[in-house]
Amino acid sequence: MPWRQAAVFVLLVIPAISSAQKMYTWVDEQGVAHFTDIKPGVREHKRVELRTPSLIPMRENITRGKRVSTINQQVNRSLEAGNGGGRTLSDKQEARERERKNARCKEYREKLDRIQKQLRAGYSNDQGNRLRRQRREVSQKLSRECLLG
Incomplete structure (x- = not known):
């Protein structure tokens, strides 16, 4: 159950962070680090430079994975068939x-x-x-x- 909560948190926070233009960070009196897109006013803070996220086209990976699986199945079938022209041993x-x-x-x-x-x-x-x-x-x-x- 905790991993679901973490996944929901990541799905909600990551788009908000990646869409923000400016990010700021500061550490409070208890030593907790905070991140926000609103300038923290009088607190001592640092501006965080965010890089654009790298996107991996999953469709290509899935397509290649299916192609590799198909090839593996064909090779296994041909190995099972042996030299008998498609007949099993x-x-x-x-x-x-x-x-x-x-x-x-x-x-x-x-x-x-x-x-x-x-x-x-x-x-x-x-x-x-x-x-x-x-x-x-x-x-x-x-x-x-x-x-x-």
Whole structure:
């Protein structure tokens, strides 16, 4: 409920502030800062320069977002269809693909374990750089193909 009150406050105050030509600020005896478009008279105050608000055309963002969503859906459909010209994979084909993927992922994990063991065992600078590069490449493949995909 408080966030609704804050939203209403912002919606009412922001247009009033942005439409004002001159703004003034001062701090009262209790240390509270005040802002107004009316010159505060004898109080010590400062004039506030307001910049014009920047406007973001939301229509373009919404249109682009819908276009990206549509493209994502098309890509997902084409990936699901595989190379079968729009046909979905049969259950046997899906099971074979899952087995291949699981085998590949297992291979990546085993290779990472071997590289880690070699790094822990000690190495020269050149060998260590090569092992770290291999570890980075295998980790990226594992992430892309097994964890994210």
